[in-house]
Amino acid sequence: MSAKERAAGSVANYVDERTGAAKWMKKNLTKVFPDHWSFMLGEVALYSFIILLLSGTFLTFWFDPSMKEVEYEGNYGPLSGLKMSAAYASTLHISFDIRGGLLMRQIHHWAALLFMVAIVTHLLRVFFTGAFRKPREFNWLLGIGLLTLGIVEGFLGYSLPDDLLSGTGIRIAEAIIQAIPVVGSYLAYFVFGGPFPGEVFIPRIYTVHILLLPGIFLALITVHLMLVWYQKHTQYPGPGRTEKNVVGYPLMPIYMAKAGGFFFIVFGFTAFLGAVASINPIWLFGPYTPAQITAGSQPDWYMGWLDGLVRMAPPLETHAFGHTISWNILIPGLIIPGILFTGMALYPFIESWMTGDKREHHLLDRPRNVPTRTAIGVMSLTFMIVTLLNGGNDIIATHFGLTINQIMWFSRIGVLVLPPIAYIVTKRICLSLQRADRELVLHGKETGRLVMLPHGEFIEVHEELSPEKKWTLTQHEQLPQLEIAQENQSGVRNPKGLRAKLQQRASRAHQEQIEKPSAKDLLELGDGHH
Template sequence: MSEPSTIEKAGGGVATYVDQRVGSNKFLARNLGKVFPDHWSFMLGEIALYSFIVVLITGTFLTFFYKPSMIEVVYDGSYVPLKGILMSEAYASSLDISFDIRGGLLIRQMHHWAALIFIAAMAVHMFRVFFTGAFRKPREFNWLIGVVLVTLGLIAGFSGYSLPDDLLSGTGLQITRGIAQAIPVIGTWATFLLFDGQFPGSDFISRLYSVHILLVPGLILALVTVHLMLVWTQKHTQFPGPGRTNENVVGYPLMPVYMAKAGGFFFIVFGIIALIGGMVTINPIWIFGPFMPDQVSAGSQPDWYMGFLDGALRMMPNWETNLFDWWTISWNILIPAVIVPGILFTGLALYPFIEAWVTGDKKEHHLLDRPRNNPTRTGFGVMAITFYGLLWIGGGNDIIATSFDLTINSITWFLRIAIFVIPPIMFVVTRRICLGLQRRDRDKLLHGYESGRILRLPHGEFIEVHEPISIKDKAVIMSKTDITPLPAPERRDSAGVRNKRYHLQNVQHKLSGFFYAENIAKPSAAEIEAAEHHVAHEVALEAPLHAYEDADQINTFHGGVLHHPGMPQTNAEQLAERAQH
């Protein structure tokens, strides 16, 4: 042990000083060596976190220059085409940020790109968590927090996107007004309260501003903190592999590897967002012009994450009900804009509880599922993504129509039918693919890899050589847990007492069968041992050839014929012989 340097002494001094006041060394002792597992997909959540931090940093900068006011002013900035035009102060200050504040456009575009990446990263992170079953006990709360975070992310994105008060964002608000107004009973009043009267009013931008910079980010920040604290205390899940069990964590310690890797990755994400923000234009508000409630540009498109709502609105048939000629229920708006997203997000939030109930599974899970090993869940996930994707396509139907020379009517009719037909097909197809992959895994365990090499044995028999699968592959495949469907409930127990929960249990039994009945069971330990023995035998048969191959590879072999002592054994020897002649 060398003497501690001056810096280390000073650091130790600080640590002691802080520890005596907050007791931090206990925490450090426990956590500096905390192990985190490594996998590329674990970085998706990190991307979401880091882009959110970038959003906070750039957003704070923007608040210093943006004016959340709908007071009409005459624009007098550097952007010549709009000079002298009457516009809201919000729009004028957004133009100033873009043209008259150095670095302003860079920060504005970084803010927008980071927000898009934030939501995209959350979505993909959620896919990873869903398809690997990381939401299972004990992580259900964190899944719920995640669903709320995605929802808040959408609200944050939409509210921010509406602030510049340009023509495009104003059209978005106009649509929002139409949706809010369609809510039965309270809709009209709620809209008037939101907009301080009729649309567009003169207060909405400033109200939206406080939602965008205080309420929503405050909630996101609080929930992100809880989300991370839970990840910390519950320890991260890990993918199966050799030595990885449900009771341990295999990976690298926080200090130094994860500090460097995760900390470094923050700078990577931040840097890439800055590069994109400087080089790729996003939301060129100066092209759209100031908001006017009676103007619109064709091909208006929302940010990507709102596209599914727009598509749902476009796809919906024009149903409306009049109750006694007194009241209106606008199904054409309620279903696509309120009910469908409501079902989608509620389903998402409840899924972990539904699956746990169906499977009767009460165990803790820290080892991740491979998507194929839970075909029904994976099928549901793909089905939901397909459903969302079709809505999204609907949101771009005008662009598709002009790009591919189709009529909007035919695309809309296709989607109206497809939305009911294609997701279930995708469910079935995905499920079959998963089961097929399970069979393949079973085959690998029982027969090893098919090497593709045909071997002729001395007595003339031809066999294909199977190679043993690697330790890693074996561990991964063996990580599958076979779940047996719940048994059918009894109407009466042995004492003849009627089972009061029979119907509920029967539903559970049927669903559980639906989930797991077709599951391909893992081979037993004895079967695997026999298989390994067999593979080892084949490998032994081929071994002399390998010895021959090992020295040097030229691949001018003698057609898989076994060689005997005295004949040239290796390429190296052959070459040596040639060199002699």
């Protein structure tokens, strides 16, 4: 043993004698994780969060969360001498007078956008591969919670500098609060401490933005990761991978190095964006005053779909019992998002009800093998993309020579018509891909080599797949449709008749699939030549 090893050993021993960490570390540092690029999307979100914490802390050193009116005397000429809130003035101060301040602001904002992008792409990966199935439903719910909080946290951050876009966003948020029937106006007064904009809003959201929500984030992310740790990571199917094992590399040293390196790459990438691309140039927007508004007022992208929904809502309003109900805000601003997020949160339970599958799953699905789920996912995504596009309708109109009215009508109709079309098309594509897989397994790959046989017949040589590939294409389970008795033996209708009928139909839709090649099919074909 060299002197160096002896020294390291005695340090480790010293720590172990006091913490008893060796046993725990030995077990957990060798924990195996599967390797796939799509498993690293959640990592991007995690790293963006760390970047947000670090850059955000830097910003708090100089940001003054106050709506006190000050006169700007800083370095940016086009605003000098204007009256503005201390919050806005201090953001200008960070941008123009603090060394590295603008870079940090831009890193913080780019990291926020990437955080949300990463959360959504991670969610899509989890959804389309069926990683939310038992036993991971709670983690799915935690993820939905993190997504929702991320939207709120991002919106509050966008609101803090008190520039013209911030204020416009808050004004719309106030309108949405006011649209809640009966209590809306009281709630708005409560949130703003009086009539809009008041004096208290910026300090309040500052506390929530830098203390409350990051705290909740930390707690939820910790539980989210602990559950991944405890339940073990899912893996893509393949030879040697089962529901009972995990095939991959150990945490120490492979993933320590990979994840550590990836963190710095994400940080570097965000810093690069912050250095080369302007984001939220608040000095151009000007300070907020309720009397002003600018063309192209937009929220950040993760709120864009909500803005798009509000923009496409027809002007509906009713007056009853001395109250006004603004359906044009209430429906797109609260009811539809409520339905969407509830449906998303409950999806694991809905799917297990549809399939009747209550077993644990650790092997992921290939999206084509679960056509209905994939179709539902693409359908929802289509809805979101249409609403998101409508959120940017004015920018799209000016840049592509269209009219706002055309885009709005396209969205109003498209938001209802396109998702069902997307559902049908996706499902058909999935079934076709299943058919292609079956063909591939039974008849091999077309090589494009034409051979003339001695008696003059031409054949194309098909190359048989490797056994590993065949396994991967056929390992999935094809669940039979549920058979729910609609009547009992004496012909009395099932008391839960309607629900049973619904479940039966859902199951029939969900289990629609192309039969995969069975062992018998393969045997009949002999060695795959014919």
